[in-house]
Amino acid sequence: MTRTVTLICCLVAAVGLAFYIATHPFHPENRLQDLQLTIGYGLLIIIFFLGFVILADVVTGKIDLSLLLTEHGGGASMSRLQLLIFTFVIGLSLFLIVAGTGKFPTSIPKEVLMMLGISATTYGVSKGIQAGGGLDNKDGSKGGGAPQA
Amino acid sequence: MYIGVLPSGPNPGPFSIVMRTLSTLAYWEGFILLGGFFGTVLWKLLTGGISLEQLLEGDVRHPNAAEGDSTSASPGRAQSLVSTIFVAAYYLLQVVQNPKEFPKLPPDLIAVLAGSQALYLGGKAQAMLLGPLLDFLKRRTP
Numbered sequence: 528m529t530r531t532v533t534l535i536c537c538l539v540a541a542v543g544l545a546f547y548i549a550t551h552p553f554h555p556e557n558r559l560q561d562l563q564l565t566i567g568y569g570l571l572i573i574i575f576f577l578g579f580v581i582l583a584d585v586v587t588g589k590i591d592l593s594l595l596l597t598e599h600g601g602g603a604s605m606s607r608l609q610l611l612i613f614t615f616v617i618g619l620s621l622f623l624i625v626a627g628t629g630k631f632p633t634s635i636p637k638e639v640l641m642m643l644g645i646s647a648t649t650y651g652v653s654k655g656i657q658a659g660g661g662l663d664n665k666d667g668s669k670g671g672g673a674p675q676a
Numbered sequence: 677m678y679i680g681v682l683p684s685g686p687n688p689g690p691f692s693i694v695m696r697t698l699s700t701l702a703y704w705e706g707f708i709l710l711g712g713f714f715g716t717v718l719w720k721l722l723t724g725g726i727s728l729e730q731l732l733e734g735d736v737r738h739p740n741a742a743e744g745d746s747t748s749a750s751p752g753r754a755q756s757l758v759s760t761i762f763v764a765a766y767y768l769l770q771v772v773q774n775p776k777e778f779p780k781l782p783p784d785l786i787a788v789l790a791g792s793q794a795l796y797l798g799g800k801a802q803a804m805l806l807g808p809l810l811d812f813l814k815r816r817t818p
Contacts, residue, residue: 586716602731627776645793
């Protein structure tokens with residue numbers, strides 16, 4: 528219900544803003560710039576509300592993250608934690624770079640890709656080893672642990 | 677911090693002002709959403725909302741034991757955690773000091789990370805796969 532109301536508010540705000548810019552042009556001779564503004568503000572509003580709904584659900588526990596790092600056998604997974612840390616680091620770096628320069632970086636160094644590749648490969652190989660070893664749950668039972676990635 | 681996309685003149689027009697406002701709003705939106713997600717996950721990690729139980733314990737397979745697998749403290753996991761945190765902190769510091777482009781990591785650091793992961797995976801494979809393999813070979817040998 529709350530989600531529906533938020534989405535409706537988001538769409539109404541975006542459409543209202545588009546209507547306002549359409550009826551109050553900043554550049555009557557160049558409407559393309561008005562279109563850019565409209566799309567920019569519309570996307571800003573929609574992304575903010577969608578992100579905010581997801582964030583609110585995570586905070587309130589509607590989206591359950593308690594098993595985010597839990598592997599099939601029941602304990603926390605080192606490779607999942609590593610992937611999480613690297614994802615945060617790269618995401619934060621991208622935000623800082625875009626905020627610092629005002630544009631997306633033109634290239635991504637191969638070292639960054641290698642870092643993420645090593646992490647993702649570790650996760651994949653780790654799952655393979657677990658599958659090959661037929662890991663039981665740490666309580667001794669077979670299977671039925673945390674959901675797999 | 678750069679948050680505008682248009683050069684500021686002595687008398688900026690309405691379009692320039694609105695465009696600059698859009699950039700500022702986009703900056704704060706990214707800050708709030710990304711900061712919120714990072715902060716929430718970090719908070720849940722610290723308060724136990726995301727379980728880190730048995731993070732430094734490795735699985736040891738006992739194929740002949742009735743109780744199945746067991747766990748024990750794993751040096752491989754510990755060194756993997758240390759190297760991961762070190763590389764992540766190094767990278768983040770580089771970005772904070774020069775937020776103009778993605779910094780390049782020294783090849784030696786990449787090698788250390790790869791070696792650390794190889795060690796972790798080797799230990800895990802040895803603990804989980806070597807025992808059954810030896811049992812299998814023992815059964816096949818007359």
